[in-house]
Amino acid sequence: MCSRQASSAHTSCFLPRPVMKAGDVVSVFSDVEGKCTRGATEFNGKKVFVGNGVSEVNRSELFSSDKPGRGLAIRMTEPLYQSPSFDGVLTDELFLQNLPSVVVGYVLGPRPGERVLDMCAAPGGKTTHIASLMGNQGVVVALEKVRSKMEKILRNAQMLKLDCIKAYCCNSIHAVSSDPAQEYTEGPPFPEESFDRILLDAPCSGLGQRPNMSYSWSLKEVCSYQPLQRKLFTTAVRLLKSGGVLVYSTCTVTLAENEEQVSWALKTFPCLTLQPQVPHVGSEGMLGAGLSCEQRRLLQRFRPELGWTGERFTFSLEKLPQDANQDTIGFFIAKFSKR
Numbered sequence: 001m002c003s004r005q006a007s008s009a010h011t012s013c014f015l016p017r018p019v020m021k022a023g024d025v026v027s028v029f030s031d032v033e034g035k036c037t038r039g040a041t042e043f044n045g046k047k048v049f050v051g052n053g054v055s056e057v058n059r060s061e062l063f064s065s066d067k068p069g070r071g072l073a074i075r076m077t078e079p080l081y082q083s084p085s086f087d088g089v090l091t092d093e094l095f096l097q098n099l100p101s102v103v104v105g106y107v108l109g110p111r112p113g114e115r116v117l118d119m120c121a122a123p124g125g126k127t128t129h130i131a132s133l134m135g136n137q138g139v140v141v142a143l144e145k146v147r148s149k150m151e152k153i154l155r156n157a158q159m160l161k162l163d164c165i166k167a168y169c170c171n172s173i174h175a176v177s178s179d180p181a182q183e184y185t186e187g188p189p190f191p192e193e194s195f196d197r198i199l200l201d202a203p204c205s206g207l208g209q210r211p212n213m214s215y216s217w218s219l220k221e222v223c224s225y226q227p228l229q230r231k232l233f234t235t236a237v238r239l240l241k242s243g244g245v246l247v248y249s250t251c252t253v254t255l256a257e258n259e260e261q262v263s264w265a266l267k268t269f270p271c272l273t274l275q276p277q278v279p280h281v282g283s284e285g286m287l288g289a290g291l292s293c294e295q296r297r298l299l300q301r302f303r304p305e306l307g308w309t310g311e312r313f314t315f316s317l318e319k320l321p322q323d324a325n326q327d328t329i330g331f332f333i334a335k336f337s338k339r
């Protein structure tokens, strides 16, 4: 951040550099490459303006302690992005999610008493939503490859008092047992056809996330997700009961990780059929992956372009504004049933 007073003082040789005090009007920038050192008084690196605000603290309170800063430093008065902060609000009752992620839970349509698998679950936003849609009745198995992230799911489930969630640290590619005699056990690996519903909220290139100040991945990294997603998808199909529902979602915008995956899935697994999604508030799937118009209409794509009109809307799934999909992160949802 930089003090507005400070920037005008830069033009004078005679005034000492003013030090930011509580109550000063300041401009806030994001340090795109993470190169600004703590407490630096000048910075010529890459930065992006995110808005203006008023400092709640003196500069010394921000930088003189050894500990990382906590609490509110700048009260934003002119933020560039309109999203309000829900940090720390009703943490034992709410889990903040973006609109497409909430839609995923409804599209999966879990019912009380069912056995549901969330294959890539941390930090558990969708897991906890699914469990609450089930009224905490049945089982939601949440798998996550990274142990510390899996522990976060457990903490979130505990905080929201959702004890039907069972979380395990597991590479979901290997979550299906190769032993045909294997019986269902609480944790992985599971026998084939173990679950009524499966969510594969796949690891992806994340190009739909916003605000995104910079993107430093190589093309090779972006392209690495398609094969990984196919391995996870193959396991998902094996673990799904006949008559079960599989939802595939990503928070990216590439054809390769979205429509091309659907096209591949329909060819590779003739037992799968695309299903209509309720609610359907996104736009249809993109051209270019060999899907028919009818198939593309069954998909849901959310667009990451800034579409903010300044109007506020009250969230209600029955009455979403027509252009709800224009002010969300980029996201993709496909729903399949298995014969």
Ligand SMILES: C[S@@+](CC[C@H](N)C(=O)[O-])C[C@H]1O[C@@H](n2cnc3c(N)ncnc32)[C@H](O)[C@@H]1O
Pocket: 101, 119, 120, 121, 122, 123, 124, 125, 126, 127, 143, 144, 145, 146, 149, 170, 171, 172, 173, 201, 202, 203, 204
């Ligand atoms: C898109 S995020 C999931 C977000 C989550 N569904 C939610 O709504 O909170 C993908 C997650 O999958 C995990 N992951 C990646 N590869 C995995 C694998 N092979 N098996 C299990 N989890 C994996 C990542 O560590 C990451 O936490």
